Amino acid sequence: MGLEYVRISPGFEKYMPKDYVDLVQYGQFGKQIDVQQLGQFKELVEEHPMCAGCFMAYFVRVFYAALPNPEDTIVIGTAGCARLALSQAAVPFIYGNYGDTNAVASGLKRALSIRFPDKTKDVVVIAGDGGLIDIGFGMTMHSWFRREKFTTIMVDNEVYGNTGGQESGMSPKGVQLKMAPKGKQFDKINAVELAKTAGCVYVAKLSPTNPKRIAKTIKRAILAARHFGPTFIHAYTSCNIEYSIPTEKVLEDARKREKQDFAFYEWMTDEVKEFFEEIEKKTEEVKA
Amino acid sequence: MYYVADVNETDCAKYNCKQCVLFCPEPNTLMYHDSRHVAWVNYSRCKGCAICVYVCSDLLKRNCIQMVMVTTGD
Numbered sequence: 001m002g003l004e005y006v007r008i009s010p011g012f013e014k015y016m017p018k019d020y021v022d023l024v025q026y027g028q029f030g031k032q033i034d035v036q037q038l039g040q041f042k043e044l045v046e047e048h049p050m051c052a053g054c055f056m057a058y059f060v061r062v063f064y065a066a067l068p069n070p071e072d073t074i075v076i077g078t079a080g081c082a083r084l085a086l087s088q089a090a091v092p093f094i095y096g097n098y099g100d101t102n103a104v105a106s107g108l109k110r111a112l113s114i115r116f117p118d119k120t121k122d123v124v125v126i127a128g129d130g131g132l133i134d135i136g137f138g139m140t141m142h143s144w145f146r147r148e149k150f151t152t153i154m155v156d157n158e159v160y161g162n163t164g165g166q167e168s169g170m171s172p173k174g175v176q177l178k179m180a181p182k183g184k185q186f187d188k189i190n191a192v193e194l195a196k197t198a199g200c201v202y203v204a205k206l207s208p209t210n211p212k213r214i215a216k217t218i219k220r221a222i223l224a225a226r227h228f229g230p231t232f233i234h235a236y237t238s239c240n241i242e243y244s245i246p247t248e249k250v251l252e253d254a255r256k257r258e259k260q261d262f263a264f265y266e267w268m269t270d271e272v273k274e275f276f277e278e279i280e281k282k283t284e285e286v287k288a
Numbered sequence: 289m290y291y292v293a294d295v296n297e298t299d300c301a302k303y304n305c306k307q308c309v310l311f312c313p314e315p316n317t318l319m320y321h322d323s324r325h326v327a328w329v330n331y332s333r334c335k336g337c338a339i340c341v342y343v344c345s346d347l348l349k350r351n352c353i354q355m356v357m358v359t360t361g362d
Binding site: 036043047 | 306309310311312313314315316318319320322327333335336337338339341342343346347
């Protein structure tokens with residue numbers, strides 16, 4: 001895409017759908033919005049069919065508000081819950097086959113850098129724990145080994161939510177699910193350490209309890225992926241259906257898990273750290 | 289008939305917080321009015337999860353949002 005494709009040609013405003021006109025006039029294209037302004041502008045993502053109170057839907061909402069350049073971003077998803085909301089946004093979305101998201105993203109990122117050598121195009125993969133760490137494990141790991149420059153975000157609901165509640169590699173040990181009646185026998189996979197070992201330059205783990213911090217993490221992951229190499233975010237997005245969390249308690253659960261095993265964690269290589277320090281210094285100079 | 293969130297505007301206008309807006313999982317549903325400084329709900333989009341009620345009543349103790357039963361025309 002690009003900003004020139006987003007804008008409506010003069011004279012055609014009245015023929016365009018109301019939602020699209022709103023998006024161009026009051027949306028975030030071409031502006032740097034702060035996530036704290038949510039609710040005061042037309043968001044990129046629209047009505048979606050995800051369950052009431054789903055915190056994965058919430059994470060996707062904040063994700064779109066946090067994109068540094070939505071007009072130059074391509075999102076890749078796969079089978080799973082997140083694609084239901086991802087595909088309802090005004091950002092190009094590619095539906096990879098189950099498990100091959102990171103392979104598709106690798107090719108896409110390389111092609112974009114050849115086709116648009118003078119522009120910055122961001123590629124972001126958002127998939128669930130099944131898509132990235134179970135079924136797509138090989139392709140996810142190899143994209144990191146090859147140091148492909150794109151962001152991978154795992155929205156971890158710790159279960160196969162769409163297909164009736166089978167255990168995934170990311171389910172916590174001992175948890176009993178509808179299709180795992182004996183309880184899970186093995187530990188939760190440590191995806192963050194895997195990402196660090198495999199060569200990611202920026203790795204973060206979070207529970208979505210603080211929109212400002214989520215946005216900052218996503219922005220950092222995308223900026224680091226532009227210049228240095230693969231980046232990874234592991235986000236806890238509970239499945240309130242399969243884990244039987246009452247919808248009004250979903251945020252409470254996220255806060256509880258943040259205190260247990262999803263405390264905010266951020267790791268980056270030294271060069272990435274220097275890069276962010278430089279950016280922060282520059283923004284402070286501009287403010288002063 | 290289904291439940292939607294409803295904001296008590298006189299109570300909400302006393303605070304300038306908009307925390308509920310930041311935690312709604314539905315896009316373009318719980319909105320914030322810039323000049324009147326109140327949150328408002330687009331009833332046709334609200335799925336009734338009541339996360340906003342948890343934020344407003346349990347976390348902030350402000351009790352400005354309630355769940356109400358609405359009936360649609362069709």
